[in-house]
Amino acid sequence: xSLTLHGYFxxxxxxxxxxxxxxxxxxxxxxxVHLRKGEQRKPAFLALNPQGMVPAxxxxxxxxxxxxxILEYLDEVYPDTPPLLPADPLGRARVRALAAVVACDxxxxxxxxxxxxxxxxxxxxxxxxxxxxxHWIAEGFGALETMLSGDAATGRFCxxxxxxxxxxxxxxxxxxxxxxxxxxxxxxTIQRLWEGYQDHPAFAAAHPAKQPDAE
Amino acid sequence: xSLTLHGYFxxxxxxxxxxxxxxxxxxxxxxxVHLRKGEQRKPAFLALNPQGMVPAxxxxxxxxxxxxxILEYLDEVYPDTPPLLPADPLGRARVRALAAVVACDxxxxxxxxxxxxxxxxxxxxxxxxxxxxxHWIAEGFGALETMLSGDAATGRFCxxxxxxxxxxxxxxxxxxxxxxxxxxxxxxTIQRLWEGYQDHPAFAAAHPAKQPDAE
Numbered sequence: 276x277s278l279t280l281h282g283y284f285x286x287x288x289x290x291x292x293x294x295x296x297x298x299x300x301x302x303x304x305x306x307x308v309h310l311r312k313g314e315q316r317k318p319a320f321l322a323l324n325p326q327g328m329v330p331a332x333x334x335x336x337x338x339x340x341x342x343x344x345i346l347e348y349l350d351e352v353y354p355d356t357p358p359l360l361p362a363d364p365l366g367r368a369r370v371r372a373l374a375a376v377v378a379c380d381x382x383x384x385x386x387x388x389x390x391x392x393x394x395x396x397x398x399x400x401x402x403x404x405x406x407x408x409x410h411w412i413a414e415g416f417g418a419l420e421t422m423l424s425g426d427a428a429t430g431r432f433c434x435x436x437x438x439x440x441x442x443x444x445x446x447x448x449x450x451x452x453x454x455x456x457x458x459x460x461x462x463x464t465i466q467r468l469w470e471g472y473q474d475h476p477a478f479a480a481a482h483p484a485k486q487p488d489a490e
Numbered sequence: 491x492s493l494t495l496h497g498y499f500x501x502x503x504x505x506x507x508x509x510x511x512x513x514x515x516x517x518x519x520x521x522x523v524h525l526r527k528g529e530q531r532k533p534a535f536l537a538l539n540p541q542g543m544v545p546a547x548x549x550x551x552x553x554x555x556x557x558x559x560i561l562e563y564l565d566e567v568y569p570d571t572p573p574l575l576p577a578d579p580l581g582r583a584r585v586r587a588l589a590a591v592v593a594c595d596x597x598x599x600x601x602x603x604x605x606x607x608x609x610x611x612x613x614x615x616x617x618x619x620x621x622x623x624x625h626w627i628a629e630g631f632g633a634l635e636t637m638l639s640g641d642a643a644t645g646r647f648c649x650x651x652x653x654x655x656x657x658x659x660x661x662x663x664x665x666x667x668x669x670x671x672x673x674x675x676x677x678x679t680i681q682r683l684w685e686g687y688q689d690h691p692a693f694a695a696a697h698p699a700k701q702p703d704a705e
Contacts (some may be wrong), residue, residue, distance in 0.1 A: 325636035326591060337580055343558070343594065344586035352579050364567050365552055371559035376541060379558065383598040392625070397618065410607065421540035 278303035279333040281323060283310045284486035287382050288342040289330040290447035293486075295346050297477035298438055299356035303332075307488035310387055328388075343378055346440055359440045370434045373422060373441035377448045381415035385451065405455040412452045416462045419445070423464040431471055438475065446472045450483065493518035494548040496538060498525045499701035502597050503557040504545040505662035508701075510561050512692035513653055514571035518547075522703035525602055543603075558593055561655055574655045585649045588637060588656035592663045596630035600666065620670040627667045631677045634660070638679040646686055653690065661687045665698065 280296065280303050282289025296303050308314045308329050315327045324331045324340045332339040334352075339345045350359045360367045383389070385408050393399045393407060423429045433441035449469045452459065459466045472478040483489055495511065495518050497504025511518050523529045523544050530542045539546045539555045547554040549567075554560045565574045575582045598604070600623050608614045608622060638644045648656035664684045667674065674681045687693040698704060 325640070326595070326630075326633035328595070337583075339580075339583050339587070341587035341590035341594070343590045344583045347586055348579055348583040351582065364563055365554075367566065368552075368554050368559045368563040371562055372554070372556035375556035375558045379556070379594050379598050380541070380543070383594050384604065388629075389599065392622075396625075397614070397622070399612070403612065407607075407612070410611075414603075415541075418541035425540070 277333075277335060279306055280304070281306045281308050281320070281331040281333070282329045283308050284483040284489045286310065286329050287386070287447035287451050288328070290450070290481055290483060291342045291378075291443050292330045292332060292345050292349075293481035294438075294443045294446060294478055295349050295359060295440075297480050298359065298443070299349060299353050301349070301353060301356065305487055307486075309488070343374070346374075346443060350440075357437065359438070359443065361434060361439065366428065366434060369426075369428060370439045370441045373419065373433050374444040376415050376419050376422070377444040381411055381448055382444075382451070384411040408455050409452075409457045412448070412457055413461075415448075416452070416457075416459075416465055420462040420464055423468075429464065433468065438477070442468065442472065442478075445469075446478050446481075492548075492550060494521055495519070496521045496523050496535070496546040496548070497544045497701075498523050499698040499704045501525065501544050502601070502662035502666050503543070505665070505696055505698060506557045506658050507545045507547060507560050507564075508696035509653075509658045509661060509693055510564050510574060510655075512695050513574065513658070514564060514568050516564070516568060516571065520702055522701075524703070558589070561589075561658060565655075572652065574653070574658065576649060576654065581643070581649060584641075584643060585654045585656045588634065588648050589654075589659040591630050591634050591637070592659040596626055596663055597659075597666070599626040623670050624667075624672045627663070627672055628676075630663075631667070631672075631674075631680055635677040635679055638683075644679065648683065653692070657683065657687065657693075660684075661693055661696075 278301060280292055308320055314320060315329060321327055323338050330342055332345050339348055346359060360370055390404055393404050423433060428434055430436040432438045433445060445468060449465060493516060495507055523535055529535060530544060536542055538553050545557055547560050554563055561574060575585055605619055608619050638648060643649055645651040647653050648660060660683060664680060
């Protein structure tokens with residue numbers, strides 16, 4: 276089998292998939308799609324993903340898009356690798372809910388196309404944009420902090436002592452929050468988890484600064 | 491077993507869960523959380539869901555949040571009901587990707603808290619807000635139309651001839667698009683699917699106008 280990840284070093288969604296591939300010990304090629312230069316809207320990439328967004332994962336003949344779908348696919352198709360979801364249905368639901376707080380309620384509001392729309396067609400200042408950016412991260416992190424700190428299921432990672440889809444989504448979002456210098460002090464559990472990610476080889480190797488297209 | 495859905499008639503995310511429960515033939519109670527009156531931020535509801543968002547599904551002793559997690563949970567825990575995902579991994583990935591276009595890239599930009607932030611703290615006009623609203627639906631529907639019309643796997647529903655998670659997410663988003671009168675003419679496949687949903691009892695019964703808290 277051959278895996279190729281079309282991504283971008285700073286894309287949170289591509290970063291998630293890199294972590295998952297690393298956690299599962301799957302080797303993969305990387306193809307960089309330069310989002311700031313608009314390569315995601317070129318015909319060659321749109322043929323892979325009509326949405327014009329990264330990541331797209333090529334697995335043999337198949338093209339997979341949307342990181343939440345890719346993460347579930349990897350967990351289903353490579354079951355002999357470390358699982359990204361716990362075995363029990365309520366645990367799976369908890370992990371998926373934590374992941375969705377990031378993937379549905381924080382990240383979509385802060386990705387590049389949205390920020391460009393705010394500062395472009397809507398004519399907002401950089402300062403207003405930065406306020407928007409940090410507002411939605413703080414909303415989400417506040418809820419996540421309560422969900423994590425108030426539940427005995429939280430361990431060294433979001434759910435127990437092994438990484439799950441929740442960590443796969445949270446790590447890129449914490450990295451992302453540094454962009455406009457969000458203060459993480461109100462979120463001690465999230466900070467502790469982030470520090471743990473630094474010590475884990477699968478997370479460390481997926482860090483944007485370590486990617487071939489890092490600037 | 492006893493199921494109670496805490497939702498709101500016009501919430502897209504609650505609408506998704508209603509459709510899924512109906513497709514699976516599961517009976518449930520409804521508890522209305524009046525979003526416009528801010529009931530989602532009252533202590534009683536925050537105790538159920540620290541995020542202060544609907545839906546929350548109570549299944550016996552368990553509280554489940556985040557509609558994508560709830561939908562997967564229902565499919566895992568009630569396997570003797572019609573499945574919401576196909577059996578093959580690539581089909582499952584396609585359905586989840588279509589669902590994620592709605593759940594991650596359209597709906598999060600247009601929910602009530604975001605619109606309130608635009609017209610409140612950011613001081614944008616109703617007209618600018620409506621433009622924003624329709625812009626993100628059009629972006630997502632344009633991609634979905636290509637993904638659906640260009641793939642032989644699309645049938646009477648998004649994936650084959652039975653409803654899946656993709657339809658569960660798409661139907662509420664189409665309903666949502668009527669709010670600021672988005673023109674659906676450029677999206678004939680989405681229009682055809684929407685018409686099919688009207689004829690399906692599980693979708694019809696989940697329609698916002700049919701809910702006990704409808705205004």
